[in-house]
Amino acid sequence: MADTQYILPNDIGVSSLDCREAFRLLLPTERLYAHHLSRAAWYGGLAVLLQTSPEAPYIYALLSRLFRAQDPDQLRQHALAEGLTEEEYQAFLVYTAGVYSNMGNYKSFGDTKFVPNLPKEKLERVILGSKAAEQHPEEVRGLWQTCGELMFSLESRLRHLGLGKEGITTYFSGNCTMEDAKLAQDFLDSQNLSAYNTRLFKEVGQDGKPCYEVRLASVLSTEAILDSEMNSKLKSYEFQGSNFRVTRGDYAPILQKVVEHLEKAKAYAATSHQEQMLAQYIESFTHGSIEAHKKGSRFWIQDKGPIVESYIGFIESYRDPFGSRGEFEGFVAMVNKAMSAKFEWLVASAEQLLKELPWPPAFEKDKFLTPDFTSLDVLTFAGSGIPAGINIPNYDDLRQTEGFKNVSLGNVLAVAYATQREKLTFLEEEDKDLYIRWKGPSFDVQVGLHELLGHGSGKLFVQDEKGAFNFDQETVINPETGEQIQSWYRSGETWDSKFSTIASSYEECRAESVGLYLCLNPQVLEIFGFEGADAEDVVYVNWLNMVRAGLLALEFYTPEASSWRQAHMQARFVILRVLLEAGEGLVTVTPTTGSDGRPDAQVHLDRNKIRTVGKPALERFLRRLQVLKSTGDVAGGRALYEGYAAVTDAPPECFLSLRDTVLLRKEARKLIVQPNTRLKGSEVQLLEYEASAAGLIRSFSERFPEDGPELEEILTQLATADARFWKCPSETPSGQA
Secondary structure, three states: OOOHHHOOOOOOOEEEOOOHHHHHOOOHHHHHHHHHHHHHHHHHHOHHHHHHOOOHHHHHHHHHHHHHHOOHHHHHHHHHHOOOOHHHHHHHHHHHHHHHHHOOOEOOOOOEEOOOOOOHHHHHHHHHOOHHHHHOHHHHHHHHHHHHHHHHOOOHHHOEEOOHHHOEOOOEOOOOOHHHHHHHHHHHHHOOOOOOOEEEEEEEOOOOOEEEEEEEEOOOOOOOOOOOOOHHHOOEEEEOOEEEEEEEEEOHHHHHHHHHHHHHHHOOOOOHHHHHHHHHHHHHHHHOOHHHHHHHHHHHHHOOOOOEEEEEEEEEOOOOOOOOOOEEEEEEEEEEHHHHHHHHHHHHOHHHHHOOOOOOHHHOOOOOOOOEEEEEEEEEEEOOOOOOEEEEOOOHHHHHHOOOEEEEEHHHHHHHOOOOHHHOOOEOHHHHHHHHHHHHHHHHHHHHHHHHHHOOOOOOOEEOOOOOEOOOOOOOEOOOOOOEOOOOEOOOOOHHHHHHHHHHHHHHHHHHHHHHHHOOOHHHHHHOOOOHHHHHHHHHHHHHHHHHHHHHHHHHEEOOOOEEOOHHHHHHHHHHHHHHHOOOOOEEEEEEEOOOOOEEEEEEEOHHHHHHHHHHHHHHHHHHHHHHHHOOOHHHHHHHHHHHHOOOOOOOOOHHHHHHHHHHOOOOOOEEEOOEEEEEOOEEEEEOOOOOHHHHHHHHHOOOOOOHHHHHHHHHHHHHHOHHHOOOHHHOOOOOO
16 A cells, blocks of 8 residues: 555545535525636636646546446445455545545645555456446546556656656646746746746757747637737747747636636626626636736726625646746635624724834835725635635735735635544643634634735835836835845746745745734734633634644655645744744744654643744744845845755754654545535526535536536547647556656
8 A cells, every 4th residue: 555645544534615504695696696606616627637747637537437427325336346345445435535626636735646545456447347437438448548557656756746856747848847947937027928827838849949838828729819918929939049939728628618607607797896807807718818817806806895706717826836827726705794894803903903013114015905804605616725715816016006805714714624632633732622722713813814914914126117116225224234225026027936936935934924923912812802811822822823833844845855845834834943943942842752652742832932032033034034025035035934944853853853753643634525506597506515525526526517528528638639748648657757
């Protein structure tokens, strides 16, 4: 059997998202709006398979065919008859549920491959003897031959997502290196093109010179369309001795279905802002234009307090090894009014709270652009995983001048982060009951501060295309050096493009640190309804949770490559290092032996020193983070951040050794079962499923009732068309990529 790092355990937690009451309260037109937005999101989410690994689309198609022909109970009888044990069949159900949840065979949280926890030969018998194989023998056998080896392979390069020798990625062709990624970013910057909706494919011409295809995601391919701002970009370029060709049409048939449902949703829009927003999204996905998506995002920001909230597009860049390309995601949710009222109070207090942050006023935005901040019950979240909260859009220019929105996903928080006492690791016994009681409330506070005042704070110093600066060069002083500002962002440069591989994690670290820092403010605690001893317990558990998370983060560090695989967890480890460095016994991490005789560890946080030792240390660190970000000081930012993110075996913590303990005692991340919506006449029905691997599989089997087989055909055709860039999976021996 495979190393436990690379399997999902049979007892993995599975929870269902509860949005029944919020959905019930929607008006018929609001339900229709939510339904068509959900359909657009689910269709678009399939693109993530093509953004993950060469084999992911084939695995998805194979599993979908299998469970469409026989539901989990029916297939179980066949599997047992073929010689599988109950445990092996459950392992197959868990693997399938994992592929659906992560939209691929790599974990969305950690970018680690997971494989079926049963013998390959047994799974092959089940598949080739299934009803799906009986009905479509050539197709099912072909899919198995194409992806079977790669489904199980744990050769070193295939264990993690990464670029070049560091791992596998389909954002870049298999022959691309980090140097190619940097060159491509320079090219994109020179043409004022965003990387968000692109992939990069490299081939070598007959003259031996590399030729790069920058392919934009769009319904249309390269044919010219009148009045499209993208037409002038679609051509060949010579850049720094290499040839670049900008094309479009990536994921075209999938995006066509997204556009069709956005058009249908437009008919039920509640406001003109929603109509204009959807029109621009349609333009963006049709033509491949990020500028159109930005325009749509402007209307989205202006659409204050909608009953049905949504966002869709190529959004988060966590899984691009270079940190610039966005993974497709789409969500649809309904407002939770009680928690939203607390967030509105927090927004009203934001300008005052921003003054508490430890950097000079010149490093803060000229004007705080009051955002929407709502708690939402998710109906649909399509993509590779569901976060607890979101601060979007990610476009720097919009965030600096137009604003943003914050959302806290209430029904996700309610199920995804619940913890059983017996599964609580690395805490002192006397902390466990307190932790269980206050983790949820403290996390509400942390998410609120992280999203609104973490991601929502700080100014970037920019020189625009006309040479004008958005700060006073004469009077603004760098508080770290005492000198005038020496560096800034030039026209076309963004936070992601400039800080690239560390941008996501650095920004998450800054936001998490703001949350820890401001949760000490009594006004914040009062907003969330906490005073006196309860308020102090909320603060203590919030800080304790961050310290524990910093230790748990070691699961997502790869010693062989000296690299981190998850931005949020790297950020939490960095904060742990900062608090350990503060000294005076504020935080200790001690290796121990558990009651089972195996290695264990305990984290200790001295609650009496949080304000006297922890706060000043965090204050110094936060100020440095913000100053380096504001000034675009990449060298300084890397030195600071990568220094704290380094994992060594230096005493007293010996983090490399502790990583083995963390892996030994890790708990798998929960899988989330989401409902479906279905149109019956003019009425939208909500279909819910049980909280189990089988229930999750059923939800996907019923997700595309009209065109499931067509979608699988589309996915495999798109994957096959590009297979040469990673070598065709069917021609790839185990262990090669």
